[in-house]
Amino acid sequence: MAELLRVQGYAATGIQQLARTAGAPTGSIYHHFKGGKREVVAAALRQTGAVYIQLLPLLLDQHADLATGIEAAFATAADDVGHTGWANMCPVGTVTGEIADVEPELREVAAGVIASWVDEGTRYLASRGLSDADARAVTYAVLSALEGGFLLARGQRSAEPLLAAGRAISTYVATLPVTAPASAENQST
Template sequence: MSTGTRARIITAATELMRRQGYGATTVKELTVTAGAPIGSLYHHFPEGKEQIAAEALRTSGAAYIQLLPLLMDPYDDLREAVPAAFTAAAADMEQSGWMNMCPVGTVAGEIADSRPALREVAAEVVESWIEQGTDYLVGRGVRRVPARELMVAMLGALEGAFILSRTLHSPEPLHAAGRAMSAQLEIALRAGAETSDDAPSHTGRANDATRR
């Protein structure tokens, strides 16, 4: 039973939960999608579906935060980078046929009151996004306190816009969210100008060593 089988099960769980959530994803469906016998599934995940879901959330969460620099690094100015990230998300969602773009958000909203252990995992993932995103924004010239507030606002706007865009079959919510976050960025930059922590004071690209 190879580690490749384990990875396939996690990938299958991620994709299934992204499309249909936790409750609608069955163990049988996981084995079929992963191309793994049920015995192999329980060999790697003796606690069953909830353990698989937890690993899928952690794995996909670690991968999704890497999209932040991927989408924003091409822009030297954050004033261009922030709305561009939302524009890219809108294009990806439309091209996917309005599929849900985030398994973490899908599952978190579904199980917050019914699966405490999974809610804690989702909270762990979201907090890691906030921390890593805050570090990224600090490296791009935003002071730490407003950078964290901006990152929380961006995540909230993005997850909410995913739901609205999927419901309406329209990119409008994501474009509107991007414009709103541009305004929030200006607030963060102004707040940063009035504080005196250790972050750099410019809005352009920071030295790569600062962000890594």
């Protein structure tokens, strides 16, 4: 479901196509999602949002140094994009770009998903020793660079944008002050 959105975007993905790949007739879709296409897409975005945020600690916990962890995460993303034939990685990004000025309800759903990423990212980075303000700024910077990097990487069929973006954000993070590392839990000053 999110797969098609990821690759084709909102407008190019039809309800009938969704139904076909789901093995269900169109009628059933409208039975379960009274709101039609918009509601189906909203559900897909929310689900994707919930799944993707779980990757954050998985990718970063394994690196003691935050900056190197971030650069490694971007490198992993670059690898993934390349190995899937430059397919898109994030339906939230694709769909948001397409509908932000044109589908107010979906835009709000996308905004909610992004906001949840920002909250989660800020909390995680604060637990890694960044100030709250820095943690929030870094989260936004990472998300911007990641979404933009995905976009350019797909357009150019090259990992270079993602690698460059990762190096930039990583270098930035390395300049930020880190308070006493709090092993596995939130810092408790």
